[in-house]
Amino acid sequence: MATASVKTPPEERLVNLVVALTATDQGLTKDTILAGVTGYREQREAGASKDALEKMFERDKENLRALGVPIETIGDWADPDDLREARYRVPAAEYTLPHDLEFSPAELALLTLAGSAWSESSMSVEARAGLRKIRALGIPMDAHIQGFAPRLRTGDAAFAPLQQAIEHSRVVTFPYLKPGESAARTRRVRPLALAEYEGRWHVLAHDLGVDQERTFLLSRIVGAVTATREHFDPALRRGAGERALSGLQDVAARTVALLEVEPGTEAALRLSRRASPAGQGLRVPYVDVHIFADELASYGPEVRVVEPSSLRDAVIARLRGARDRHGGAS
Numbered sequence: 001m002a003t004a005s006v007k008t009p010p011e012e013r014l015v016n017l018v019v020a021l022t023a024t025d026q027g028l029t030k031d032t033i034l035a036g037v038t039g040y041r042e043q044r045e046a047g048a049s050k051d052a053l054e055k056m057f058e059r060d061k062e063n064l065r066a067l068g069v070p071i072e073t074i075g076d077w078a079d080p081d082d083l084r085e086a087r088y089r090v091p092a093a094e095y096t097l098p099h100d101l102e103f104s105p106a107e108l109a110l111l112t113l114a115g116s117a118w119s120e121s122s123m124s125v126e127a128r129a130g131l132r133k134i135r136a137l138g139i140p141m142d143a144h145i146q147g148f149a150p151r152l153r154t155g156d157a158a159f160a161p162l163q164q165a166i167e168h169s170r171v172v173t174f175p176y177l178k179p180g181e182s183a184a185r186t187r188r189v190r191p192l193a194l195a196e197y198e199g200r201w202h203v204l205a206h207d208l209g210v211d212q213e214r215t216f217l218l219s220r221i222v223g224a225v226t227a228t229r230e231h232f233d234p235a236l237r238r239g240a241g242e243r244a245l246s247g248l249q250d251v252a253a254r255t256v257a258l259l260e261v262e263p264g265t266e267a268a269l270r271l272s273r274r275a276s277p278a279g280q281g282l283r284v285p286y287v288d289v290h291i292f293a294d295e296l297a298s299y300g301p302e303v304r305v306v307e308p309s310s311l312r313d314a315v316i317a318r319l320r321g322a323r324d325r326h327g328g329a330s
Contacts, residue, residue, distance in 0.1 A: 008038055008039040008042060010039075010060075012038075012039060013037075013038070013039025013040070013060065014060055014063065014064060016037050016038045016039050017033070017037055017039070017060055017064070018064065018069060018090060020033065020036070020037050021071060021088055021089050021090040022089075022090045024089050025089070026087065026089070027072070027074045027087025027088055027089040028087055028088055028089065029085060029086070029087050029088075030054065030057060030086070030088070033057060033088070034050070034053045034054070034057065040053055040056070040057065043056070061088075069090060070090060070091065071088055071089075071090055072088065072089050072090065072091055073086050073087075073088055074086060074087045074088070074089065156201055156218035156219055156221070157221075158174065158203075158218045158221040158225045159194065159201060159218060161224075161225040161226075161227065162191050162194060162203050162218070162225055163194060164227070165191050165225070165227050166191045166192065166193065166194065166237065168227075168231075169190075169231050169232050169233070169234045169236075169237070170227045170228065170230070170231055170232075171188065171189070171190055171208070171227075171228045171230040171231070171232060172188075172189060172191055172225050172226060172227050172228065173186055173187065173188045173189075173225075173226050173228065174186070174187055174189075174221045174223060174224065174225045174226065175187075175221065175222050175223035176216060176220055176221055176222070177220050177222045178220065179290040184222050184223065187205075187207060187209065187216070188207075188208045188209060188228075189205035189206060189207050189208060189214075189216075190205055190206040190208065190232045190236060191203050191204075191205045192204050192205055192206065192213075192236060192237050192240035192244075193237065193240035193241040193243070193244050194241075194244075195215075195241060195244035195245050195248065197245065197248040197249075197252075197287065198252075198274070198286070198287060200217060200218070200219065200291065201217075201218040201219075202215050202216060202217055202218065202244060202248065203215070203216050203218060203244075204240050204241075204243060204244035204247070206232075206236065213243070215244060215247055215248065217288065217291070248287055251287045252285035252286060252287050253285060255285065255286055255287070255289070255308075256283050256284065256285045256286075257283070257284050257285075257286060257292070257305060257306075257307065257308065257311050258278055258280060258281060258282075258283055258305075258306040258307045259271065259275075259281050259282050259283075259284055259296070259303055259304065259305055259306065260280065260281040260303070260304040260306060261281055261282055261302065261303050262301070262302045262303070265299070265302040266299065266302065267296075267299035267302035267303045268302070271284055271303070280306060281306065286311075289310060289311055289314055290314065292311065293311060293314035293315045293317075293318055294318065296311075296315045297315050297318035297319050297322070300319075303315075
């Protein structure tokens with residue numbers, strides 16, 4: 001008399017699969033997995049078809065990858081694209097750190113917080129791998145630090161495709177609208193680094209149209225970022241992040257506004273964080289006159305621009321435009 005097999009819960013089957021794929025260096029074929037891993041083996045012994053088991057395995061792979069488990073597919077050594085006898089594994093290196101690298105509970109908590117500040121879609125491949133290794137250590141973390149949950153937002157639609165293009169060293173094109181121009185122009189660039197400055201994201205890129213490095217404000221990319229088939233040398237990205245920030249800081253150091261700000265207002269709170277005191281008010285560095293004029297105009301009567309005159313004129317033009325659009329008197 002045959003005895004009925006006990007069905008393994010799906011979550012237990014997934015754990016068994018991860019353990020099996022982590023324990024192998026050479027990788028396991030699909031047939032080996034279906035015949036030997038608990039959860040598949042019992043289904044096979046109960047009469048499940050090979051087609052049904054293979055579909056279960058494919059779903060389990062996708063579920064694990066969605067959870068951040070890096071399942072590697074290895075093809076034939078002679079023909080890597082031939083996946084008929086593919087083997088699968090979870091590389092041990094994805095879950096291990098160098099033996100001489102140690103972290104205190106507080107340091108681990110801070111690193112985890114740094115990772116959680118980004119959404120998974122905004123993290124680079126290297127950052128996701130590093131966070132996975134830290135979590136795999138299984139060391140208790142400082143509970144006091146864990147109580148904080150920062151979030152970094154990347155609202156610009158161009159951020160994700162540019163980040164992906166940077167990681168894969170792909171040339172991209174995008175429409176870019178400069179202030180004062182009525183129509184966007186298509187730029188073809190090698191994207192090298194993304195940099196956040198004054199709460200806005202920029203991309204440092206080698207503009208192939210002029211054969212020079214340029215910094216582009218992501219909010220002025222007014223259409224899709226399209227990756228081309230053309231690749232570039234990843235070595236060009238070396239030091240690009242530092243160059244991007246240094247360039248933005250140099251521009252800000254050369255363009256400083258003198259502002260009179262009403263104490264106790266939102267403008268005072270926001271501007272004083274990046275300002276230095278002056279006899280007549282605050283001196284605030286800025287990168288882009290148009291972006292800064294938009295910000296200052298949003299504060300209304302809380303701010304008055306003393307100098308430079310170009311910034312003052314830009315703020316006045318925005319305030320007049322707002323008044324006219326709302327039917328105000330001249």
